Structures are given as C-alpha cells and as structure tokens.
Amino acid sequence: MVMTKLILLCFLSIFCFALTSHAATYVVGDTSGWDISSDIDSWASSKTFNVGDVLLFQYSSSHSVNEVRKESFETCSTTNILRKFSNVKYDSYIVK
Secondary structure, three states: HHHHHHHHHHHHHHHHHHHHOOOOOOOOOHHHOOOOOHHHHHHHHHHOOOOOOOOEEEOOOOOOEEEHHHHHHHOOOOOOEEEEOOOOOOEEEEEO
C-alpha cells in the first residue's frame, strides 16, 4: 500500500512538472521583428509569458542591441550594459 502511494506520488509529480515545463518560443514583434517601428507594447499585450519561455529578438545586422537592467531601460541609459549584440541577425532570451 505504501509502495502504491509512493508510485502514485512520483507519477503525479512527474506529470505536474511536465505540464509546467512546456516552454514557448516567441519572435518579438512577429514578422516585423525587433525594430524601432514595431509596436512592441501591442505585440506583448496579447501574450502571456511564463518562466522558461524563449524570446527571440530578430533585427537588422546593421544594428546592435544592448541588454540593460530595468532601471537603465527606464532612464534610457546605456552606461551599464550587461551584454551587447552586434553584427548578428537574432538573439534569444529565456524568461526567468
């Protein structure tokens, strides 16, 4: 009886983990990509992001993208860059 309950508990744990570990991949801006002309707020408002989802940023290879903290983003400051991406056409970020 104890073994049956233990097996059932293990099965339920694995099943619950499988349900929550299904990550989605989103291309930011859809076909417009990550561009200054894209309406990213409207694009994001129709999405529900979860931990583990992947955000794929696509942009022109003639541009660069800086990853900054929230505070730097809100003040439009690029003095504390976490990562810089240049000469690439896309980058991805896993939602944490």
